Amino acid sequence: xxxxxxxxxxxxxxxxxxxxxxxxxxxxxxxxxxxxxxxxxxxxxxxxxxxxxxxxxxxxxxxxxxxxxxxxxxxxxxxxxxxxxxxxxxxxxxxxxxxxxxxxxxxxxxxxxxxxxxxxxxxxxxxxxxxxxxxxxxxxxxxxxxxxxxxxxxxxxxxxxxxxxxxxxxxxxxxxxxxxxxxxxxx
Amino acid sequence: xxxxxxxxxxxxxxxxxxxxxxxxxxxxxxxxxxxxxxxxxxxxxxxxxxxxxxxxxxxxxxxxxxxxxxxxxxxxxxxxxxxxxxxxxxxxxxxxxxxxxxxxxxxxxxxxxxxxxxxxxxxxxxxxxxxxxxxxxxxxxxxxxxxxxxxxxxxxxxxxxxxxxxxxxxx
Numbered sequence: 642x643x644x645x646x647x648x649x650x651x652x653x654x655x656x657x658x659x660x661x662x663x664x665x666x667x668x669x670x671x672x673x674x675x676x677x678x679x680x681x682x683x684x685x686x687x688x689x690x691x692x693x694x695x696x697x698x699x700x701x702x703x704x705x706x707x708x709x710x711x712x713x714x715x716x717x718x719x720x721x722x723x724x725x726x727x728x729x730x731x732x733x734x735x736x737x738x739x740x741x742x743x744x745x746x747x748x749x750x751x752x753x754x755x756x757x758x759x760x761x762x763x764x765x766x767x768x769x770x771x772x773x774x775x776x777x778x779x780x781x782x783x784x785x786x787x788x789x790x791x792x793x794x795x796x797x798x799x800x801x802x803x804x805x806x807x808x809x810x811x812x813x814x815x816x817x818x819x820x821x822x823x824x825x826x827x828x
Numbered sequence: 829x830x831x832x833x834x835x836x837x838x839x840x841x842x843x844x845x846x847x848x849x850x851x852x853x854x855x856x857x858x859x860x861x862x863x864x865x866x867x868x869x870x871x872x873x874x875x876x877x878x879x880x881x882x883x884x885x886x887x888x889x890x891x892x893x894x895x896x897x898x899x900x901x902x903x904x905x906x907x908x909x910x911x912x913x914x915x916x917x918x919x920x921x922x923x924x925x926x927x928x929x930x931x932x933x934x935x936x937x938x939x940x941x942x943x944x945x946x947x948x949x950x951x952x953x954x955x956x957x958x959x960x961x962x963x964x965x966x967x968x969x970x971x972x973x974x975x976x977x978x979x980x981x982x983x984x985x986x987x988x989x990x991x992x993x994x995x996x997x998x999x
Binding site: 642643646647649650652653654656657658659660661662663664665666667668670671674 | 845846849850852853854881885927928961962965966968969970972973975976979980983986987989990993994
């Protein structure tokens with residue numbers, strides 16, 4: 642009986658140590674999250690009723706097949722988080738995405754892409770802002786998920802981590818819709 | 829009277845155990861406190877919490893024993909001394925009395941704890957209505973488990989946030 646009681650007490654103390662150590666790890670994670678701004682959540686943004694025609698805007702040479710999910714990512718040479726997203730894209734290229742970069746000149750876009758390691762061939766330089774205006778973009782980085790002429794998702798991309806699951810969507814919009822931030826599923 | 833004695837006994841024992849366990853679970857915070865106090869012996873970051881757990885268990889199992897009183901008094905006097913030293917020097921040092929669970933600033937609380945703790949020890953030495961032996965150990969084990977459950981419940985939102993963060997980072 643004494644042995645059993647001693648064992649119970651020792652186990653209870655060990656359990657408390659484990660619980661408190663776990664809480665300490667959680668607290669450390671919160672510090673890391675705050676330090677690196679990982680807590681930034683994507684927010685829904687306004688969008689046009691129909692997806693603008695990417696061919697007439699000069700973004701794409703050929704129309705996107707209606708059955709295929711496609712991403713249009715808006716970046717700017719003047720925002721810091723856009724550089725992070727561009728660097729992520731350079732490491733994770735995809736034929737499901739077109740990147741539109743807002744800048745005052747094409748030379749600035751080329752320089753900026755070079756710094757981020759992103760191929761200029763994968764980027765559309767939006768010098769006059771017409772593409773951004775057609776999508777009603779007023780915040781960067783932001784992303785639109787297109788299915789045919791329908792925009793099924795429009796949200797900000799505070800960190801590259803939020804772009805990864807969209808790139809891995811592989812044609813199933815239902816899972817991506819589920820990831821939409823509050824109020825982001827419909828205009 | 830018996831209830832008051834039992835609450836005082838278990839309260840003091842649990843306080844020592846919780847303080848010791850908190851420091852063992854997150855030794856970094858206590859090491860920082862020792863560093864701020866200019867105490868270079870890093871071994872103390874293990875010895876002190878182990879002594880606290882030992883004192884807490886002794887108070888629960890053998891509350892009227894000289895060993896329990898001596899262990900508790902040595903710790904209380906030590907804490908009061910560093911508290912008084914911080915007050916005199918005007919230092920603002922994080923206590924880490926309960927490890928990562930905080931404990932405020934080192935100072936008056938540690939000084940006041942000495943007479944309060946000493947009074948409880950005197951009460952335990954003079955009382956006949958004590959929980960001792962197996963009953964004391966079982967009571968302490970139960971209290972420790974309740975404390976663990978309370979911490980899990982009260983920190984659940986933080987745990988969920990951490991889970992979401994890890995999920996975000998891993999994608």
